[in-house]
Amino acid sequence: MAAYHQLDPPGFRPRRRSRTAIRRARRAALALCGVLLAAEPAGGYGCPKDMAAVGESFCIDRYEASRPDATGLSGGEDGSRATSRRGVMPWYVKPMSIAALRVFDAACRAAGKRLCEREEWLQACAGPRGSIYPFGDRWDREACNSADAFCDDYCAQEGISPCGTAEDCGYRYNSFRIAPTGSFPRCTNGFGLFDLSGNVWEVVPGDAPRGYEVRGGAFNCARPSERLKCAFSAGWDNLSAGFRCCKDRD
Numbered sequence: 001m002a003a004y005h006q007l008d009p010p011g012f013r014p015r016r017r018s019r020t021a022i023r024r025a026r027r028a029a030l031a032l033c034g035v036l037l038a039a040e041p042a043g044g045y046g047c048p049k050d051m052a053a054v055g056e057s058f059c060i061d062r063y064e065a066s067r068p069d070a071t072g073l074s075g076g077e078d079g080s081r082a083t084s085r086r087g088v089m090p091w092y093v094k095p096m097s098i099a100a101l102r103v104f105d106a107a108c109r110a111a112g113k114r115l116c117e118r119e120e121w122l123q124a125c126a127g128p129r130g131s132i133y134p135f136g137d138r139w140d141r142e143a144c145n146s147a148d149a150f151c152d153d154y155c156a157q158e159g160i161s162p163c164g165t166a167e168d169c170g171y172r173y174n175s176f177r178i179a180p181t182g183s184f185p186r187c188t189n190g191f192g193l194f195d196l197s198g199n200v201w202e203v204v205p206g207d208a209p210r211g212y213e214v215r216g217g218a219f220n221c222a223r224p225s226e227r228l229k230c231a232f233s234a235g236w237d238n239l240s241a242g243f244r245c246c247k248d249r250d
Contacts, residue, residue: 154175219240
């Protein structure tokens with residue numbers, strides 16, 4: 001069973017726990033303990049409880065933006081404002097457009113926040129240590145929701161042995177999917193932020209001609225070890241793009 005939590009859909013068949021999945025769960029528990037010790041207290045240091053402080057100047061949502069009526073199975077329909085909550089489906093569009101950027105910006109402002117700037121997002125993703133990925137400098141296909149995160153689980157469920165886990169194995173098994181926010185406990189850093197890599201892409205305002213940048217990689221990216229790097233920026237728009245909000249510290 002993956003280090004990932006969701007309600008079981010109709011017709012779901014229980015999966016046998018692979019040894020890899022058990023090791024992953026143990027690593028996730030240890031990593032989460034470390035994050036809880038390192039992260040600033042919720043609501044402390046001039047930030048709302050659903051945000052975390054990064055540096056001395058700004059706060060950022062702990063989770064990808066979601067609609068107020070989103071659940072663990074549905075992204076919801078209420079576009080009145082953005083929320084930052086664990087365990088719900090993220091707010092995203094496909095394809096991305098300048099019109100969607102305006103909607104995202106309005107949703108953040110309705111929540112008393114704003115879209116994160118490029119440099120803010122990059123600083124938050126790299127974490128206190130300035131890492132390549134939020135979780136560190138070494139690629140781990142199971143740390144965040146990448147296309148290859150569920151290969152072992154698929155093999156265990158289908159009785160496939162040996163299980164091929166080379167890069168892009170998720171495309172071989174068609175095992176990738178969007179997950180509720182915060183489903184991967186190790187997809188975090190010392191700031192206490194989740195899913196800055198993987199799950200859905202995240203949009204920040206940018207220069208012309210598009211007027212925005214798309215960062216963080218997603219659940220269905222081929223070559224995830226490259227595209228989930230904090231520094232990677234997608235140059236195409238036919239992708240699943242979400243966002244998160246920032247605000248100045250009080």
